[in-house]
Amino acid sequence: xxxxxxxxxxxxxxxxxxxxxxxxxxxxxxxxxxxxxxxxxxxxxxxxxxxxxxxxxxxxxxxxxxxxxxxxxxxxxxxxxxxxxxxxxxxxxxxxxxxxxxxxxxxxxxxxxxxxxxxxxxxxxxxxxxxxxxxxxxxxxxxxxxxxxxxxxxxxxxxxxxxxxxxxxxxxxxxxxxxxxxxxxxxxxxxxxxxxxxxxxxxxxxxxxxxxxxxxxxxxxxxxxxxxxxxxxxxxxxxxxxxxxxxxxxxxxxxxxxxxxxxxxxxxxxxxxxxxxxxxxxxxxxxxxxxxxxxxxxxxxxxxxxxxxxxxxxxxxxxxxxxxxxxxxxxxxxxxxxxxxxxxxxxxxxxxxxxxxxx
Amino acid sequence: xxxxxxxxxxxxxxxxxxxxxxxxxxxxxxxxxxxxxxxxxxxxxxxxxxxxxxxxxxxxxxxxxxxxxxxxxxxxxxxxxxxxxxxxxxxxxxxxxxxxx
Ligand SMILES: Cc1cc2nc3c(=O)[nH]c(=O)nc-3n(C[C@H](O)[C@H](O)[C@H](O)COP(=O)(O)OP(=O)(O)OC[C@H]3O[C@@H](n4cnc5c(N)ncnc54)[C@H](O)[C@@H]3O)c2cc1C
Ligand code: FES
Numbered sequence: 428x429x430x431x432x433x434x435x436x437x438x439x440x441x442x443x444x445x446x447x448x449x450x451x452x453x454x455x456x457x458x459x460x461x462x463x464x465x466x467x468x469x470x471x472x473x474x475x476x477x478x479x480x481x482x483x484x485x486x487x488x489x490x491x492x493x494x495x496x497x498x499x500x501x502x503x504x505x506x507x508x509x510x511x512x513x514x515x516x517x518x519x520x521x522x523x524x525x526x527x528x529x530x531x532x533x534x535x536x537x538x539x540x541x542x543x544x545x546x547x548x549x550x551x552x553x554x555x556x557x558x559x560x561x562x563x564x565x566x567x568x569x570x571x572x573x574x575x576x577x578x579x580x581x582x583x584x585x586x587x588x589x590x591x592x593x594x595x596x597x598x599x600x601x602x603x604x605x606x607x608x609x610x611x612x613x614x615x616x617x618x619x620x621x622x623x624x625x626x627x628x629x630x631x632x633x634x635x636x637x638x639x640x641x642x643x644x645x646x647x648x649x650x651x652x653x654x655x656x657x658x659x660x661x662x663x664x665x666x667x668x669x670x671x672x673x674x675x676x677x678x679x680x681x682x683x684x685x686x687x688x689x690x691x692x693x694x695x696x697x698x699x700x701x702x703x704x705x706x707x708x709x710x711x712x713x714x715x716x717x718x719x720x721x722x723x724x725x726x727x728x729x730x731x732x733x734x735x736x737x738x739x740x741x742x743x744x745x746x747x748x749x750x751x752x753x754x755x756x757x758x759x760x761x762x763x764x765x766x767x768x769x770x771x772x773x774x775x776x777x778x779x780x781x782x783x784x785x786x
Numbered sequence: 787x788x789x790x791x792x793x794x795x796x797x798x799x800x801x802x803x804x805x806x807x808x809x810x811x812x813x814x815x816x817x818x819x820x821x822x823x824x825x826x827x828x829x830x831x832x833x834x835x836x837x838x839x840x841x842x843x844x845x846x847x848x849x850x851x852x853x854x855x856x857x858x859x860x861x862x863x864x865x866x867x868x869x870x871x872x873x874x875x876x877x878x879x880x881x882x883x884x885x886x887x
Contacts (some may be wrong), residue, residue: 461849473794487794511822513849552847556853558830560842565847565867574797576787600789644841645830682850740878 430458431507433743434523434536436514436685440468440729441721442542443495444736445743449540451501452749453742457534458499458506461526463514463549465499469729471571473599474592474728488729495733510621515544517689521716537673537747538716540739541686542732545679545700550584552637559646563593563676570600578671582649583607585676586631587615593596593676595624605668608635610654638665640673649673679726686723689714698780699725705784710735710740710763718743725780727768734764788826803873819879822864823846823855832856832866833880856880 433449435442438460446458462468472488483491499506512527523539525532547562549555559578561569563585566577581602583594586609594604605622612634621631633653638660639650653664680701687693692713694704703725704712707780711718720739721732738761741754752756769777789797800816800847807824814823821832821844831841832854849868858864859876860886870884 546848547846549845556835556842557838558841562846565845568790568847569822569825571795573818574789574795574799575826576789577825578787591857599793601791605845645843743850753820 428522429532429534431455431534431536433457433538433540433740434459434534435540435542436523437463437467437542437544437721437723438462438465438508438510439542439544439721439732440469440491440495441544441723441732441736441739442467442540443499444733445494445540445542445612445718445720445740446506446630446736447495447498447502447727448737448740449744449749450505450740452744453747454505454744454747456502456506457536458507459509459512459514461511463511465496465510469495471564471567472579472592472729473571473596483733484730490728514685517685519690521650523644538718540587540718540720540736540743541723542719542721542736542739543682543685543723545681545726547675548678548680550637550675550677552639554640554642557640557646559642559671560640560673560675563589563674566672566674567593567596570597570602576600576602578676579603579733580670581672581674582603582651582668583674583676584637585609585615585674586611586621586633586677587676587678588620590674590676591616591624593674594629595620598627598629603691604629605670606632606651608632608637608651610634610636610658612656637673642666646671646673679722681723681747683723683727685714686717686719689717691717694784696725696780696783698776699784703780703784707785707786708738709758711742711746716743716746725777725784727777731765731768732762734768737761738765787829787857801873803871805871805877806876807877808879816872817870819847820856820858820869820871820875823871824866824877831879836883846876855871855884857884 432455435458469488469492475485514525516524634654638652641648653661693702718739720735796882801815803885809866812827844867854867855863856866857878857880872878
């Protein structure tokens with residue numbers, strides 16, 4: 428059976444940073460991703476990022492992926508890459524199993540960093556399975572990575588950052604956004620994005636939801652309605668919009684299957700997107716040697732995913748005896764960065780979520 | 787519909803290749819997901835639900851949700867949102883759950 432010191436599952440911003448930090452300390456790392464390219468969600472982000480300089484603010488997500496890849500190259504002799512490889516199981520004896528080129532491969536690592544990211548949530552309404560009703564991330568992948576328009580007109584459900592950013596990106600690609608709606612009375616995303624979109628004449632309808640989708644083989648029309656303060660439908664407030672695409676952007680939920688299978692203690696924390704692993708300050712789960720980083724540990728942003736990755740990499744390497752002379756300094760730097768990313772009003776939800784799962 | 791002009795992005799596509807969907811020949815780019823090639827050709831219905839035969843398109847486009855299962859080169863249950871297009875591929879609508887051969 429193949430062996431490695433640290434197996435990292437997922438090569439998004441969290442997994443990439445974890446690989447770089449662990450390898451920089453001398454650990455032998457195997458970085459596994461089911462795609463044939465690294466970068467995770469970053470490769471579809473054509474907008475400038477927020478955060479501070481340390482997390483590459485005002486650089487486009489796709490370019491951040493490029494920077495991380497260059498850093499990764501420096502440790503070629505320490506990092507083994509396995510792409511097009513999907514991890515399908517993590518077993519009691521510490522073996523992880525993956526599928527690559529239709530082969531079943533087993534690896535026995537000494538420790539594991541799970542950085543599998545998150546998947547998009549769904550919304551319930553009649554006919555929500557019609558072709559033309561797509562996740563916002565899916566539409567972003569189709570348009571930004573593959574250069575294919577999802578359709579002519581789009582109604583976006585969700586005025587959080589993802590809904591706003593994807594709407595803007597679709598407009599850049601020449602697609603017409605008919606409206607952005609959100610059930611909440613307030614716009615969830617940053618105001619800079621919202622005002623940019625409003626300036627382009629696109630209505631953002633808060634306190635609105637989807638009541639019905641219409642169409643035979645594909646979406647043709649949606650019925651929307653207004654909601655009152657108690658999130659109940661306002662009588663007779665329905666109206667129709669003709670559209671061939673409805674994008675759903677109502678949040679993400681962590682991709683935690685492998686952690687469940689491994690027996691990690693999990694807890695339901697809505698603030699973090701659903702069930703997430705209980706972890707300590709070093710990002711180690713209740714199972715010794717199993718670490719987590721990024722959206723799988725709680726849905727946040729790429730900036731915090733990168734810092735968490737670095738922290739998990741440092742701590743996993745240390746547990747195997749690769750100790751940096753300035754370990755405490757580096758660790759505190761990570762913790763400080765995370766604290767500042769999660770500070771203020773915007774970080775309130777994340778802070779309250781993390782307080783419930785950090786031991 | 788392909789996006790021809792974009793202010794920030796340029797799309798480096800593979801070679802133009804032919805593939806067959808339910809008996810008809812279509813064009814796509816080698817290496818792009820089959821679902822992208824089909825979508826660009828105006829085909830949104832990829833499969834049908836098992837019980838009520840309701841039409842289904844893709845949903846997540848990253849291989850998470852299994853909304854896009856089709857038969858590719860005779861193999862059923864292929865997620866066409868991530869499976870890469872190759873020359874002369876035979877893509878078929880899947881009926882039922884698919885059989886192991
Ligand atoms: C539209 C949009 C806009 C955003 N804008 C911003 C922004 O402006 N600023 C910001 O900081 N953040 C932003 N984000 C959030 C950011 O992209 C994510 O928080 C970040 O990518 C999470 O990183 P990650 O490494 O945890 O997960 P991901 O980037 O999702 O990477 C996970 C990786 O794991 C792989 N994987 C999963 N399961 C397996 C398995 N079983 N086997 C092998 N590989 C597997 C996946 O293929 C993927 O490559 C945005 C997100 C979206 C969708
Ligand atoms: S669309 Fe979700 S798996 Fe293909």
